[in-house]
Amino acid sequence: MESAFGIIAEPNRRAILSLLASSERSVSEIEHQLRMPQPSVSKHLRVLREAGFVEARVDAQRRVYRIRPEPLMEVEAWLAPFRCFWSPHVDALERHLDRMGQTSHGKKKKEKKR
């Protein structure tokens, strides 16, 4: 997995990161809150750890994971040159997110021009 972008392409990994954003958690906490099988959690955590997104603290048998911000800052940095497109479209984002929210997978064939 080359870059930070490849790492966060995985929905479960994003879910783990979002969960850890609020506070650090043990593997089993992640497992239960996200309702995913434990080997899968461990595997994703390994990927995240090796890519520098998280780090683990040992607490008895538990490993408590927490965010490390650098790789996400890299994403943020890549995004910077596009910021100038934001301002005319601040409202458009909400419409976009709305559309994303309800239609689980709206496939569009035809493109429209304006």
Place this chain on the structure above:
Amino acid sequence: MESAFGIIAEPNRRAILSLLASSERSVSEIEHQLRMPQPSVSKHLRVLREAGFVEARVDAQRRVYRIRPEPLMEVEAWLAPFRCFWSPHVDALERHLDRMGQTSHGKKKKEKKR
């Protein structure tokens, strides 16, 4: 390709987007500037277009592509909860990016160093 994150996981697609960030371009312009085969460019542009990252304007035989910001805003929005981690680590980003620079990447594109 489920989400916007999956789309930008591809390095060539990120390169195309970064190129379009400065100004709109035709397919052949992208092809030459990024030195990638034309079918590959068209294929990536299709993915980007169907995901809403770009749109095309027809100009004779050319298709001129330009950025549409919504999906990138979605990424930005997802990133927001992690911003609170930034401030103590502003300097750490540079060290991180330096390390990234020397990792083995067979491909080198026109990367700009901060």
Place this chain on the structure above:
DNA sequence: CAGGTATATGACCTAAGCGGTATATACCTG
């Protein structure tokens, strides 16, 4: 030490995605 809990790893399978080549379509110019 035994037994239990927490986490990591390995093997296997499947599917998706990318690169490459060849070809099709669209449009322009003379």
Place this chain on the structure above:
DNA sequence: CAGGTATATACCGCTTAGGTCATATACCTG
């Protein structure tokens, strides 16, 4: 209309990543 340029698509083979199941390792407690 012919020939040329610009772009899109179809097909194929390969690699890789993710899910699942089984098992291994680590640590705690009685």
